[in-house]
Each structure stands twice: as structure tokens, then as C-alpha cells.
Amino acid sequence: DLFAGSGAIGIEALSRGAKDVYFVENSQAAAEAIRANLKNLGISNGSHVVEDDLPHAFWRMERQKIAADVVFIDPPYRMKEAYPATLRALADSSIIWAMSVVIAEHEKKFDPGEEFGPLRRFRLLVQGSIALSFYRMGNVSEARV
Secondary structure (H helix, E strand, C coil), X not given: CECCCCCHHHHHHHHCCCCCEEEEECCHHHHHHHHHHHHHCCCCCCEEEEECCHHHHHHHHHHCCCCEEEEEECCCCCCCCHHHHHHHHXXXXXXXXXXXXXXXXXXXXXXXXXXXXXXXXXXXXXXXXXXXXXXXXXXXXXXXX
């Protein structure tokens, strides 16, 4: 859960059976809120709060040999440059692998991009004013997640 904010997406993933969730957040206040939310919900197993900016968080996660099946990115919408920078960094990292799915939530009127090296969008889902772009490594056709 990159740009984790309150941690709602990652907490939902844990409640639905995710084994491990890494909440990456560079704001100390937001990271503390995530920890408080996890504590209030009685969640301790499988939750990892990484209080750091993305380049450093990726470096730390790679050193720990963490590979994600699903990555959710939801930077503040005003930070449009964060989308391509994050997607490129993911594509260049060992955090994602051939079967990983990367989901980017963004405004419908903003397109974060189709391709970042080997990371390619395979689905765009629009829901009102919000859109979800789904990415996977390599050549992929339209797929359902």
C-alpha cells in the first residue's frame, strides 16, 4: 500500500486474507495513524509500516527480498509526477515479479501512462470521477483481476 495514508486499503487487504501488507508512508503523522488504526482493530500479524519516502522504502524492501503480488498506489491527486516516478521505480525494482498486479488509483481526467519499461497497463476501470489503472509486467492482454 504505497502512499498509504490512513492504511484503509492495506487494512482491508489484511481483513480479506492477505498474508503480509507493507504500508509505505513518508508522513510521520500518517504512519502514526496507520499504527493506531492497526492497534485499534487488533491487527498485528502481517502488518508492516514503512515510514520512509519511496526510493528509500523500495531499497529497504529489496534488501529484505520482499516481492509483492499486489501493489496499490494512491498518491495525492495533486502529485501527478508521483505516478510515473513510482511506476518506473517499481518496474526497475525486484519488488514486483511476472505475476504481480500494480493498481494505480487516479482521477479519471488524468492518465498516469500506458507503459513503464516492462510494466504495462492491461486494464482501465472508470468509476465516476475516479479511475483504476491495472499494470502487469511483460506482454499481457486484457485480463480480469
